[in-house]
Amino acid sequence: MRNRLSAGLLLFAVGYGCSEPEPTGSATPEIDTDVIAFVNVNVVPMTTEQVFESYTVLIDEGRIRDIGPVAATTIPTGATRIDGTGRYLMPGLTETHGHLPSASVPAMVTENFLFLYIANGVTTVRGMQGNDSQIALREKIRTGELLGPQLVLGSPSMTGTDVTSTEQAEALVRSYDEAGYDLVKVHEGLAPEVYDAVAGTAFQLGMPFAGHVSDHVGLFRALDIGQSTIDHLDNYVEALVPEGQELEEPPGLRGAHELLERIDESRIDLLVQKTLDADGSVVPTMVLWESGIYATRPSEVLLEERPEIAYMPKETVERWVEAVDARIEEADPEAMMRLAALRRRILKALHDGGVRILLGTDSPQIFSVPGFSIHREMKLYTEVGMSPYDVLASGTKVAGDFLTGDFGRIELGQRADLLLLEANPLDNVANVSKRVGVMVNGEFITEEEIQKRLKEIAASYER
Numbered sequence: 001m002r003n004r005l006s007a008g009l010l011l012f013a014v015g016y017g018c019s020e021p022e023p024t025g026s027a028t029p030e031i032d033t034d035v036i037a038f039v040n041v042n043v044v045p046m047t048t049e050q051v052f053e054s055y056t057v058l059i060d061e062g063r064i065r066d067i068g069p070v071a072a073t074t075i076p077t078g079a080t081r082i083d084g085t086g087r088y089l090m091p092g093l094t095e096t097h098g099h100l101p102s103a104s105v106p107a108m109v110t111e112n113f114l115f116l117y118i119a120n121g122v123t124t125v126r127g128m129q130g131n132d133s134q135i136a137l138r139e140k141i142r143t144g145e146l147l148g149p150q151l152v153l154g155s156p157s158m159t160g161t162d163v164t165s166t167e168q169a170e171a172l173v174r175s176y177d178e179a180g181y182d183l184v185k186v187h188e189g190l191a192p193e194v195y196d197a198v199a200g201t202a203f204q205l206g207m208p209f210a211g212h213v214s215d216h217v218g219l220f221r222a223l224d225i226g227q228s229t230i231d232h233l234d235n236y237v238e239a240l241v242p243e244g245q246e247l248e249e250p251p252g253l254r255g256a257h258e259l260l261e262r263i264d265e266s267r268i269d270l271l272v273q274k275t276l277d278a279d280g281s282v283v284p285t286m287v288l289w290e291s292g293i294y295a296t297r298p299s300e301v302l303l304e305e306r307p308e309i310a311y312m313p314k315e316t317v318e319r320w321v322e323a324v325d326a327r328i329e330e331a332d333p334e335a336m337m338r339l340a341a342l343r344r345r346i347l348k349a350l351h352d353g354g355v356r357i358l359l360g361t362d363s364p365q366i367f368s369v370p371g372f373s374i375h376r377e378m379k380l381y382t383e384v385g386m387s388p389y390d391v392l393a394s395g396t397k398v399a400g401d402f403l404t405g406d407f408g409r410i411e412l413g414q415r416a417d418l419l420l421l422e423a424n425p426l427d428n429v430a431n432v433s434k435r436v437g438v439m440v441n442g443e444f445i446t447e448e449e450i451q452k453r454l455k456e457i458a459a460s461y462e463r
């Protein structure tokens with residue numbers, strides 16, 4: 001794996017860090033040309049709200065091998081040095097609800113999508129719309145054959161339309177386990193007994209199951225039974241309707257606004273308590289819900305607001321425009337605004353109550369461009385009242401501890417998925433965009449390289 005890294009790193013070493021003085025550590029430095037050293041950097045470890053000033057962080061084989069004050073940390077002779085003076089080093093971000101490409105997507109477009117994540121400092125993606133081709137993709141990234149974020153793979157979606165019996169549910173979950181998926185994706189419409197069969201089989205196999213909450217199952221049952229994550233705050237609005245006052249037909253994925261006159265907001269405390277009792281986790285995907293699912297603004301506004309759509313294929317953007325405009329046409333904008341505001345109050349209550357929040361945006365769904373959407377989502381969380389530290393934690397430490405336990409913190413032994421920034425992200429989450437470079441899978445990609453590749457991607461979609 002090392003040889004693949006050397007070309008980029010050599011290039012990089014010319015530009016940075018060569019004038020760095022020798023370390024003052026007492027030990028005689030060993031010789032190790034594989035090591036990469038971030039020298040004299042402000043470390044944002046995400047294990048504490050503290051910043052460790054003037055530290056050296058050593059990376060070897062894609063892992064953090066040493067970390068300590070500059071004076072006390074010996075850099076091996078031959079290591080590649082990256083000057084961190086005045087800069088900040090934080091863990092890479094996680095997209096906890098992404099849709100990875102299927103086999104029908106051209107290889108070039110897939111590579112572009114993966115790069116958009118890296119370009120935005122997203123170094124792990126939990127794929128929530130599985131396809132067998134993604135198993136090989138995960139491996140190619142792991143071995144360094146392809147540049148991309150570490151992938152955690154959800155199975156193909158299990159919906160009520162496709163999965164109608166307990167036997168079928170069991171067989172499918174077993175096949176997803178055998179195929180090598182990391183978790184089972186559950187979706188709208190599953191009947192309670194079918195959902196229970198999914199859950200039972202998944203538990204037997206030690207596989208988490210996560211995603212939507214079927215209206216037929218309901219939030220409380222999903223939490224009680226141990227659904228790993230509740231994505232999109234699905235069914236939280238529905239669960240605000242007191243018992244006995246539900247609609248005759250459940251409102252489905254896009255119909256929660258029909259419940260606005262029936263909900264009792266004082267039940268939010270109950271929802272928070274139930275989620276805590278179940279040790280539940282939520283992946284809010286707020287921006288997509290406000291701009292796409294319960295569209296509150298027409299597509300012209302979104303096109304204007306989001307220059308990053310230049311990095312998406314034209315046909316995709318056309319579909320997004322149609323989806324939003326159709327939604328605006330059929331929905332009552334005032335009801336949509338009320339629903340958006342209610343979702344924000346629910347998220348705030350969940351966060352204030354101590355529920356585990358995992359950063360996720362549902363990219364690339366309607367107007368949420370991979371990677372770029374993470375920054376919009378983080379901004380929204382701060383508007384809801386989360387501190388920059390808590391917002392960053394939702395995409396680093398909390399996500400890492402929740403998914404595999406070996407990334408998301410700057411600590412010995414953790415994956416060296418890292419962002420080098422010009423400004424302190426704890427002052428403002430917008431500073432996460434002020435990149436010097438991104439380290440992923442042992443490779444450091446400079447901002448210059450990122451911008452160059454982004455230009456190429458945009459050019460490839462122009463007609």
Ligand SMILES: [Zn+2]
Pocket residue numbers: 097098099128129362
């Ligand atoms: Zn999704």
